Every structure is written in structure tokens, then in C-alpha cells.
Amino acid sequence: MISVTTLVQNSSMYSALADVILGLHLLFILWIVFGATVTRRRLVLQWLHLGSVVWGILIQILPWTCPLTWAENWLEARAGVAPYRGGFLLHYLDALVYPNIPPGLLTSCGIGICVINLSIHAVRFQRRRLAGG
DSSP, X not given: OOOHHHHHHHHHHHHHHHHHHHXXXXXXXXXXXXXXXXXXXXXXXXXXXXXXXXXHHXXXXXXXXXXHHHHHHHHHHXXXXXXXXXXXXXXXXXXXXXXXXXXXXXXXXXXHHHHHHHHHXXXXXXXXXXXXX
């Protein structure tokens, strides 16, 4: 038989892991938004950032669930917390920072940020190509 103490410990562990996933999710979003600023002259990081930006665009415009959202919901369910529905941005950032902004506008802003980042990378690649390297 499982004791109450064991259930509370498991619940706390799942809740803590959900918080870690939440933190990773936020870091990933910050990477997408600001990654172009730290990838200068670092080709591998540029390609990783480009892939992340493309993923960010796809996850915004297609009816996909981000694996980090799925993992967080799964862990919260195991912790006894009612998981949220919808994407990370709409659940956390929209509720805290942009309470009166329609989801479509929030998505458009996210895509706009990604387009700006893609433009920065395009300019860098064009300059590198023109410089012969």
C-alpha cells in the first residue's frame, strides 16, 4: 500500500519537474526571440537558431502541440494539478503580460519576431557569401 507521504513526495517531484519544463520552455522562447544576437560569427549556433525559429513559426501556425507543453501537462497531471489547454504562450504569457490581447494578435507578434530573426540571419549569410567565406 502506498502511504500518503509517498504520494505527497511523488506529487512534489512531478510538480518540480513541471516547473523545470516551464523554465526550459521560457528559455527556448527567449532563445528564439534573442538568439540572433548571440549567434554572430558562430555558424553552428546560427543554424541551431534558424531551426528553432522555423520550429517556432510552425508551432504557432499549425495545430501542433509543442513537446514541452505536452511534457509539462503530463507532469502536472501526475502531480494532481489540472493541466492547461492550449499553447505555452497563450496560457502563461497571455494571462500574465497580455491579458486583453486576442490570440491571433499574439500569434502574429510571435511570427513577426521570428521573421525579424530570419531577416538578421539572411543579412549575415548574404554578407558572408559576398565576402567569399
